[in-house]
Amino acid sequence: MSALIQPDQMPGKATAAAASGSRLAVRRFLRNRLAVVGLGVVVFFFLFCFIGPLVYSTDQTHTMLEQVNLAPSGSHWLGTDAVGHDELGRLMYGGKVSLIVGLAAGILATVIGTLWGAAAGYAGGWIDAVMMRIVDAGIAIPALFILLVVSAITTPGLTGLIVILGVVSWLMPSRLIRAETLTLKNRDYVLTLRAIGGTHARAIARHILPNSVSTIIVAATFQIADAILLVAYVSYLGLGVQPPATDWGGMLSAGLTAAYSGYWWLILPPGLAIILVVWAFNAIGDGLRDAFDVRGRG
Amino acid sequence: MTTSTYLLRRALQAVAVIVIVTIVVFCLLHALPGGPARGILGPQATAQQIASFNHEQGLDKPLPVQYLYYLNRLLHGDLGTSYTLNEPVSQLITERLPKTLVLTALSAVVGLLLAVPLGMWQAVRRNRPVDYVITTLSFIAYSTPVYFLGLILVLVFSQVLPWFPSQAPQGDTLAQVFADPQALVLPVVAGAASMIAVFSRYMRAATLENLSEDYVRTARAGGSRSRAILWRHVFRNSLTPVIAMLGYYVPVLFGGALVVEQLFNYPGMGLLFWTAAQSSDYPVLLGCVLVIAIATVAGTLLADIVQRLVDPRVKAGRA
Numbered sequence: 375m376s377a378l379i380q381p382d383q384m385p386g387k388a389t390a391a392a393a394s395g396s397r398l399a400v401r402r403f404l405r406n407r408l409a410v411v412g413l414g415v416v417v418f419f420f421l422f423c424f425i426g427p428l429v430y431s432t433d434q435t436h437t438m439l440e441q442v443n444l445a446p447s448g449s450h451w452l453g454t455d456a457v458g459h460d461e462l463g464r465l466m467y468g469g470k471v472s473l474i475v476g477l478a479a480g481i482l483a484t485v486i487g488t489l490w491g492a493a494a495g496y497a498g499g500w501i502d503a504v505m506m507r508i509v510d511a512g513i514a515i516p517a518l519f520i521l522l523v524v525s526a527i528t529t530p531g532l533t534g535l536i537v538i539l540g541v542v543s544w545l546m547p548s549r550l551i552r553a554e555t556l557t558l559k560n561r562d563y564v565l566t567l568r569a570i571g572g573t574h575a576r577a578i579a580r581h582i583l584p585n586s587v588s589t590i591i592v593a594a595t596f597q598i599a600d601a602i603l604l605v606a607y608v609s610y611l612g613l614g615v616q617p618p619a620t621d622w623g624g625m626l627s628a629g630l631t632a633a634y635s636g637y638w639w640l641i642l643p644p645g646l647a648i649i650l651v652v653w654a655f656n657a658i659g660d661g662l663r664d665a666f667d668v669r670g671r672g
Numbered sequence: 673m674t675t676s677t678y679l680l681r682r683a684l685q686a687v688a689v690i691v692i693v694t695i696v697v698f699c700l701l702h703a704l705p706g707g708p709a710r711g712i713l714g715p716q717a718t719a720q721q722i723a724s725f726n727h728e729q730g731l732d733k734p735l736p737v738q739y740l741y742y743l744n745r746l747l748h749g750d751l752g753t754s755y756t757l758n759e760p761v762s763q764l765i766t767e768r769l770p771k772t773l774v775l776t777a778l779s780a781v782v783g784l785l786l787a788v789p790l791g792m793w794q795a796v797r798r799n800r801p802v803d804y805v806i807t808t809l810s811f812i813a814y815s816t817p818v819y820f821l822g823l824i825l826v827l828v829f830s831q832v833l834p835w836f837p838s839q840a841p842q843g844d845t846l847a848q849v850f851a852d853p854q855a856l857v858l859p860v861v862a863g864a865a866s867m868i869a870v871f872s873r874y875m876r877a878a879t880l881e882n883l884s885e886d887y888v889r890t891a892r893a894g895g896s897r898s899r900a901i902l903w904r905h906v907f908r909n910s911l912t913p914v915i916a917m918l919g920y921y922v923p924v925l926f927g928g929a930l931v932v933e934q935l936f937n938y939p940g941m942g943l944l945f946w947t948a949a950q951s952s953d954y955p956v957l958l959g960c961v962l963v964i965a966i967a968t969v970a971g972t973l974l975a976d977i978v979q980r981l982v983d984p985r986v987k988a989g990r991a
Contacts, residue, residue, distance in 0.1 A: 380887040406805070408807070408808070440797075444892075505687075506693055507685060507689050508690045508692055509694065510689040510692075510969070510972070511689045511692035511693045511965070512684070512969070513923060514689060514693055514923060514964075514965040514966075514968040514969050515693065515696075515923070515961055515964065515968075516923040516924065516926050516927035516930070516964065517927065518900050518927040518930050518931070518970075519926070519927065519930065519945065519960070519961055519964060521958050522930070522945065522946070522957075522959075523949065523961065525949060526948075526950075526952045526954070526957065527952075559937075573776075581842070581954070599815070603815065603817065606817045606820075607817060607819075607931075610817070610931075610950070611820055611949075612950075621819070626820055627817075627819075630819070630823060633827060634831070635790045635824060636825075641823065642822070645816075645824075648814050648815070648816075648817060648820070649815045650815075651821075652814075652815035653812055653814075653815040654791060655809045656811050656814065656815065657811060659930045
């Protein structure tokens with residue numbers, strides 16, 4: 375899965391050029407109401423997951439058989455799960471994993487994709503051709519299939535999970551950054567740098583990447599949204615973090631059978647949390663793209 | 673570049689991509705504990721059996737030589753043997769692939785039929801309430817894990833309201849699948865949801881772009897009615913890139929089918945892949961990956977060709 379919801383990936387459509395006035399971009403972003411709501415949702419969930427447990431302390435490690443599958447009540451606002459964990463506390467506890475893994479994997483994917491795409495676009499010729507065919511080959515195998523194959527071979531830890539998710543999802547950003555690099559590499563300032571003896575690495579580091587920063591930030595935002603969504607699939611595919619640790623996807627998979635018994639509080643909260651956070655990052659990405667977009671500025 | 677050189681170049685690129693995929697799959701096969709011998713002989717094989725098998729099959733030869741053997745077997749349609757079902761992988765896939773194709777095609781058609789008008793409606797009513805509502809719903813649909821959506825669909829439309837069965841049609845033949853259209857409704861809806869979200873966004877973007885083109889202003893100045901312009905010019909010009917996107921969307925459709933088939937117990941390739949993963953049936957897993965990759969590459973190639981042939985601007989190198 376990738377940031378396919380981004381209409382900028384339409385074939386034959388140029389990506390936005392770098393923004394010049396960052397203050398103007400901020401003002402344009404704040405005018406986009408959906409994006410601002412998205413930002414609020416993200417801030418809320420970070421506070422909820424990282425500060426929340428300090429205020430609302432629950433036991434998420436021990437099995438408590440005397441309070442299994444309790445419906446929501448005054449003492450357990452969202453009820454309890456199949457081993458007696460408080461569901462509201464678990465939502466905070468699991469959210470930490472979902473947010474950290476999603477954020478880290480999304481950023482890792484963007485970094486790999488940026489370096490790959492910039493190198494391919496800048497090099498051009500057969501190097502570019504080979505590098506982009508490798509990207510095509512990666513896109514040809516859907517991430518869910520690769521993750522399921524990996525789950526048949528091994529069960530990774532938290533860092534391993536981040537690396538695996540990053541490695542399966544860097545392909546789309548690499549295409550975007552390559553397209554950006556192609557338009558930038560023949561600009562006068564790059565040619566001048568080369569003429570006075572600057573190295574290729576310097577041209578990429580000092581000119582290509584800084585000028586692609588808006589594209590990179592927008593790509594990263596969509597990438598994080600997709601990574602959080604992918605994390606939700608991870609437990610379902612058998613790659614999830616090991617109990618008693620969990621994440622929103624793990625809570626959802628664990629609640630799948632429970633839902634048929636009418637324990638709705640085990641699936642709706644994690645499901646809605648995933649939808650809200652992924653939606654929020656997509657809305658932010660949308661707002662950022664419009665804010666940075668030069669064409670729409672007139 | 674003339675059209676024929678372009679087509680030739682694209683075809684060569686597609687072949688290169690497939691070669692890279694086979695290298696990846698070959699490497700995966702060799703990265704498995706015990707190597708391909710373990711994959712073919714099964715987890716119970718002794719070290720001696722593996723050694724003699726390796727010698728017989730040329731697996732003690734250098735890796736590049738082995739890769740050529742592997743390619744040769746692939747070209748003859750030999751994908752190895754499943755060691756849980758004890759059937760050739762190619763046969764397993766030929767039995768199940770048509771069912772997956774039917775399910776994904778149905779989802780794609782339903783998705784497009786809804787997404788295209790929705791996207792155009794949004795573009796025409798840009799920044800009005802309708803646009804915001806559909807945008808928000810699209811993002812929600814896109815943000816929902818397919819298995820969560822499927823679960824909600826089953827709970828609401830199968831448990832609470834007993835309208836549709838919670839299982840997809842069973843049976844080995846396509847006729848049996850079509851014999852029970854009611855049972856197809858929930859799987860198709862679950863598969864189409866994110867598609868509607870993504871393609872209504874594309875259609876909205878494409879329509880907006882076309883509405884701002886000079887020819888629209890010219891037509892309007894010439895006295896054409898807005899509705900006529902929209903349907904006669906903008907619709908066609910916007911639809912082409914969106915249809916082409918369908919080719920690039922093939923991997924996502926297959927990814928969705930993987931989950932939908934597992935969730936609704938639909939006996940297609942996704943479910944075959946899923947059960948193979950549970951039993952570490954590597955020949956089946958890698959065979960499916962190869963088939964899906966080839967389907968995706970073919971889809972992308974087709975999309976590029978369609979765009980090239982249908983959209984005159986691509987030919988002129990403008991778009």
